[in-house]
Amino acid sequence: MAKTFELECPCCGATLKIDPEVKAVLSHKERPAPKTIEDIGAGLQKLKVKESERDSVFAKRVAEEKSTKDILARKFDELLKQAKEDPDKGPPKKPIGLE
Numbered sequence: 001m002a003k004t005f006e007l008e009c010p011c012c013g014a015t016l017k018i019d020p021e022v023k024a025v026l027s028h029k030e031r032p033a034p035k036t037i038e039d040i041g042a043g044l045q046k047l048k049v050k051e052s053e054r055d056s057v058f059a060k061r062v063a064e065e066k067s068t069k070d071i072l073a074r075k076f077d078e079l080l081k082q083a084k085e086d087p088d089k090g091p092p093k094k095p096i097g098l099e
Contacts, residue, residue, distance in 0.1 A: 013031035
């Protein structure tokens, strides 16, 4: 009876327990994931910073959306004023073949 042996996977670093007699993996243990955050407080601080950034971007977009209405109204008024000043100009000519 052959003994089982352990082998480390070169790709993922998992530990595999292999039985050569049945030619199968008997068990496998994944490599523990490295900690991405050293301290919970630091992770919480990062989340708060990102939240404030999202809030500021959202507030900026809301302000831009409110001003868009005013900009479009002023553009319309200006074009209407130009149309009233020069009534002989009329609408633009249609492309050839669509008259």
